[in-house]
Amino acid sequence: MKDIKQIFALMETELLLEFRNKFSLASIMLFAVVTVFIVFKAFNQFSPMSWNVLYWVVLLFISTNAVLKTFSVERSRTGIYYYSLLDPYKVIISKILYNFLLLFVMGILTFGLFRYFTFNPVSKYLIFFGDLALVSLGLSIVFSFASAIANGESNSGVLISILGLPLVLPILLMGIKISTIAMGITVDSEVATDFIILLAIDMMLAGLVIILFPILWKS
Amino acid sequence: MTLEFSIGRMKRRALSLLLFVFSFTQIQAQSGDDFIRSTGKIYAVVAVVLVLFLGILWYLFRLDKKIKHLENHYNNE
Amino acid sequence: MSIKNNWWKILAAVMMIYVIIAGFLIPLKPGILTVSPTYIKNGENTSIKVQAYNANYDKEPNLRAWLKFDSTHYLASSQIEVLDHNNLNISFNLNTQIPTTDTIAPVSLIIDSSVDGYSLLPGAISIKNTFDPSLPAFTNSALSDMHAWTGIKFPFRNILYETIRNTFFHVAIWMALFLLSTIAAIYSILFLRDPTKLAYEHRAYSFTAVSLLYGMIGLATGAVWARFTWGAYWTNDVRLNMAAVSVMIYFAYFILRGTITDQDKSKRFAAAFNIFAYVAMIPLLLVIPRLTDSLHPGVGGNPAFSGEDLDNTLRMVFYPAIISMILLGVWMAQIRTRIFKIEERRLLEQEL
Numbered sequence: 001m002k003d004i005k006q007i008f009a010l011m012e013t014e015l016l017l018e019f020r021n022k023f024s025l026a027s028i029m030l031f032a033v034v035t036v037f038i039v040f041k042a043f044n045q046f047s048p049m050s051w052n053v054l055y056w057v058v059l060l061f062i063s064t065n066a067v068l069k070t071f072s073v074e075r076s077r078t079g080i081y082y083y084s085l086l087d088p089y090k091v092i093i094s095k096i097l098y099n100f101l102l103l104f105v106m107g108i109l110t111f112g113l114f115r116y117f118t119f120n121p122v123s124k125y126l127i128f129f130g131d132l133a134l135v136s137l138g139l140s141i142v143f144s145f146a147s148a149i150a151n152g153e154s155n156s157g158v159l160i161s162i163l164g165l166p167l168v169l170p171i172l173l174m175g176i177k178i179s180t181i182a183m184g185i186t187v188d189s190e191v192a193t194d195f196i197i198l199l200a201i202d203m204m205l206a207g208l209v210i211i212l213f214p215i216l217w218k219s
Numbered sequence: 220m221t222l223e224f225s226i227g228r229m230k231r232r233a234l235s236l237l238l239f240v241f242s243f244t245q246i247q248a249q250s251g252d253d254f255i256r257s258t259g260k261i262y263a264v265v266a267v268v269l270v271l272f273l274g275i276l277w278y279l280f281r282l283d284k285k286i287k288h289l290e291n292h293y294n295n296e
Numbered sequence: 297m298s299i300k301n302n303w304w305k306i307l308a309a310v311m312m313i314y315v316i317i318a319g320f321l322i323p324l325k326p327g328i329l330t331v332s333p334t335y336i337k338n339g340e341n342t343s344i345k346v347q348a349y350n351a352n353y354d355k356e357p358n359l360r361a362w363l364k365f366d367s368t369h370y371l372a373s374s375q376i377e378v379l380d381h382n383n384l385n386i387s388f389n390l391n392t393q394i395p396t397t398d399t400i401a402p403v404s405l406i407i408d409s410s411v412d413g414y415s416l417l418p419g420a421i422s423i424k425n426t427f428d429p430s431l432p433a434f435t436n437s438a439l440s441d442m443h444a445w446t447g448i449k450f451p452f453r454n455i456l457y458e459t460i461r462n463t464f465f466h467v468a469i470w471m472a473l474f475l476l477s478t479i480a481a482i483y484s485i486l487f488l489r490d491p492t493k494l495a496y497e498h499r500a501y502s503f504t505a506v507s508l509l510y511g512m513i514g515l516a517t518g519a520v521w522a523r524f525t526w527g528a529y530w531t532n533d534v535r536l537n538m539a540a541v542s543v544m545i546y547f548a549y550f551i552l553r554g555t556i557t558d559q560d561k562s563k564r565f566a567a568a569f570n571i572f573a574y575v576a577m578i579p580l581l582l583v584i585p586r587l588t589d590s591l592h593p594g595v596g597g598n599p600a601f602s603g604e605d606l607d608n609t610l611r612m613v614f615y616p617a618i619i620s621m622i623l624l625g626v627w628m629a630q631i632r633t634r635i636f637k638i639e640e641r642r643l644l645e646q647e648l
Contacts, residue, residue, distance in 0.1 A: 145572065149565050153556060162551050163569065166544040167576055170584060201579055208575050212568045215488055259324065259349055259457035263524040267462045267517045268316070271469065274513035278506075278628060285635050292642060 003090065010086075010094035011101075018102075028066045032110050035061060040117040048121035048183050051114065056176050059110055060139070060168065063103050064161055067143035070095055071151040088217035092144065092210055099140035107132045121183045127191060128182035131175055134198045138171035141202065145209045148216045167205075174198045308623030315617040319464045322609065325445055326351040327452030328417040331405060338390050338426045341374075346384040346405070348415070349452065354381045356409040361386045362439060363421070364404040369395045372437035393434045394425045401425055406439070413445030415452065451607050455525050463610060464617040466517040469510050470539075472621035474581075476629070477507040477546075481574035484567040494640065495633075497563045500570060502632035504549060506625045511543040535585035535592045542577040549573055 018025055035058050043050065111122075111132075122128045143164050150159035178194050180186045299306070330347045353359060361373040361384075371392070377385040384407070394401050405420040450460055480503035487496035518536060519529040530536070552569050556562035585592065 149552065149569065155555070159552070159555060163548050166541050166548060167572075169541045169544075170538065170576075170580055174584075197579075197584070204575065204579070205572075208572055212572060215564060215568050260524050261458040263459045263521060264320070264461045264465075266520045267459075267465050270516045270520055271465050271513055274509060274516065275624070275628075278509045282628070282631055282635065289635065289638055289642070 006087075007090050007094045007097070010090060011098045014094065014098045024069065028062065028106065029109065031065055032058070032062050032106060033113060036110060036113040036117060046118050048185055049180070051118060051121050052176060052179055052183060052185070055110065055114055056135070056172055056179070059103075059107055059135075060172060062106050062110065063136070063139045063143060064157075064164065066102055066106060067099050067140065067147055068157055068160060070099060070144055070147040088214040089210060091217065092148070092213040095144050096137075096140050096206065096209070099144055100137050103136035103140050104133055107136050121185075122179075123184045124182045128179055130195065131178040131182060131198075134195070134202060135171055135175035138175075138198070138202045138205065139168055141205045141209055142167045142171070145205075145213070148213060171198065171201055174201070304623055305627055308620050308627060311616045311620035312624065315464050315468075315613055315620055318613045319461050319617070322613070323449055324350050324458060324460070325415075325449045325452045326409075326412040327415045327454075327457075328405060328407065328420070329457075331417060331420045334420065335422050335424070336390065337424045338392075338394055339428060339431065340390055341387065342390050343385050343387045344405075344421070346386055346407070348382045348384070348407070349457065350412075351382050351409070351415075352411045353378050353384055353409065356411045358410065359384070360408045362406045362408075362437065363388060364406055364416075365395055365401060368436065369434065370406075370437050370439060371434075390423070391431055393428075393431055394423060395434050396425065399425050408439075408442055410443045413443045417454070448609050448612075450609055459521060459525055460610070462517070462521045464613050466514065466521055468614060468617035468621050469514045469517070471618045472625055473507050473510040473514060475622050476503050476510065476625045477574055477577065479626075479629075480504040480507060481571055484570040484574075487567045488564065488571075491560070491564055494563070495637075497567060498633050498636035498640075499629070500567060501553070502629040502636070503625075504546060504570060505632055506629045508543065508546045508550070509628075510621075510625060511539070511546060515540060515543060533592065535581070538580040538584055542573075542580045545573045545576060 039054050039058060043054070046054075108129075143160065146160045146164040146167075147156070149163060150156040153159055174194060174197060178191060178198065181191050181194075327349050328346060329349045332345050336342045336344075359376050359378065361376055363371045363373075365371070371388060371390075373386045374389045375387040377387075379385060386405075386407075401423045402419045403421050403423055405417045406414060407416075408414040453460055480500050483496045483500035483503065487493060487500060490496070515536075518539075522531060522536075523529050526533075549566060549569055553562055553566035556565060
């Protein structure tokens with residue numbers, strides 16, 4: 001119980017830091033708007049399938065940008081202070097959960113933008129948003145891990161992309177597959193199995209990240 | 220010196236072999252793959268074994284380069 | 297160079313030679329290559345030209361042939377004319393009621409010979425049904441006394457033909473990759489448990505390097521094989537694409553290990569990422585392809601290489617192929633580790 005309280009306290013700090021520096025959140029939102037607008041202007045006409053693929057690709061790029069600075073605060077003197085105080089497991093769990101919430105909100109925002117600029121192909125909202133939740137959880141796990149590794153390097157942005165992109169590919173492919181079902185493009189009775197696979201991949205990666213994170217945290 | 224020379228020659232040979240294989244497959248592609256598809260596609264198996272062999276050879280050349288680097292350092296000291 | 301310490305290298309070489317010789321020299325079982333015409337009409341006395349592969353039809357005086365409609369309806373041939381050992385003209389008396397309500401009935405061709413055993417070409421011919429009630433009723437000529445080949449020959453598969461031999465090279469290298477990357481992951485774990493032991497990290501790196509080499513060879517050989525069976529170097533196949541993704545993940549390992557400037561940190565992070573990559577590879581290569589449709593065998597619910605796909609003759613060469621690939625990989629990884637060892641000693645000497 002105390003652990004959970006601590007994790008929530010960490011998330012709260014994270015959120016406060018994010019809001020104190022207004023530009024960071026605004027920059028991600030601006031990035032989302034601009035990307036969606038470019039995509040909309042470049043394509044003009046969409047088929048539901050290209051809507052689907054573009055939505056996930058845009059979300060992927062937003063997530064690489066949003067997660068980039070996950071550990072940037074810890075590099076400074078506060079980082080050393082953090083290190084002496086905190087249990088690494090709680091740090092990584094709070095980071096993953098915070099990034100997950102951020103990405104989920106960004107996903108809903110991007111959906112709203114896509115809906116505003118183009119049209120709404122989604123017919124089964126429960127499947128679509130469940131899918132979005134699981135994919136953003138997966139993205140947050142992988143990119144949190146990648147940014148923990150790349151933290152402190154001169155070219156951390158490139159390193160995050162190189163480490164993260166191949167790892168999120170299966171998650172994203174499963175996500176696209178499920179969302180085609182949510183849009184009624186393909187009819188699949190085994191959507192539950194797809195969800196279980198996606199959840200299993202997420203859980204496996206989460207377990208690994210939580211086990212391996214203390215090694216990265218110590219340095 | 221002689222070692223270096225022979226390795227350089229070997230590399231050139233490997234390169235020319237690669238070029239030969241490449242041009243060979245190009246010719247085959249132009250003639251409609253009839254040769255590779257002949258006699259039950261046995262030449263597709265030959266091509267696969269060749270690719271495998273060239274891959275391992277490439278790694279051996281890399282190892283060779285690393286060992287040569289070390290040798291040079293030891294000889295200079 | 298004592299035999300006592302190097303027996304496994306000799307074993308690798310001997311097995312490799314055995315695999316290449318046996319893999320190339322053991323012949324294929326006879327099978328039917330092509331049939332013409334592939335589209336015939338009911339109500340005509342039809343002669344079909346059959347081209348077979350590796351067959352000995354001229355040595356068999358008592359050839360028999362059937363058209364198979366389904367598991368209970370067979371039509372025996374009326375006459376078989378042997379042109380040479382691989383070519384036949386088979387006549388069928390198709391003046392009968394076809395036992396189906398479809399307008400076009402796909403039928404399989406079965407040829408039985410006591411020399412070669414029986415061979416079957418599924419969906420060889422399409423028959424246009426006439427539904428003419430004046431034709432005589434269908435008389436079923438059930439199969440009897442079928443001959444099966446029992447000697448040492450590789451199975452004949454449609455489209456694959458001789459390329460079934462690629463199993464010993466393309467499939468075996470992927471199987472070897474699984475073991476080598478497992479060894480790499482184990483050494484990574486050992487290194488993370490005790491980061492002072494650099495030898496573990498060096499071994500992890502070497503085995504990962506060989507795994508990556510095998511992965512790239514696996515993709516390249518797969519591309520060549522695919523070109524001549526599926527028609528394109530790269531297809532939309534799940535297993536192929538997931539394999540490409542896992543090779544990319546392993547590439548990221550080397551980039552990670554190379555880019556981080558702090559030596560200690562780079563090794564520890566790379567080892568952590570190696571474990572991560574290994575565990576991520578399992579769903580990529582073993583779980584996801586099983587759940588979706590694929591061109592690869594053993595996919596879509598059915599286990600790989602059981603019964604139909606891998607017969608005993610194939611196994612006789614396939615297992616030694618895997619073992620020799622593993623031993624060869626261990627050998628190469630060992631040489632890479634020894635280079636590390638010498639480099640490390642040189643650095644130590646320089647410091648002194």
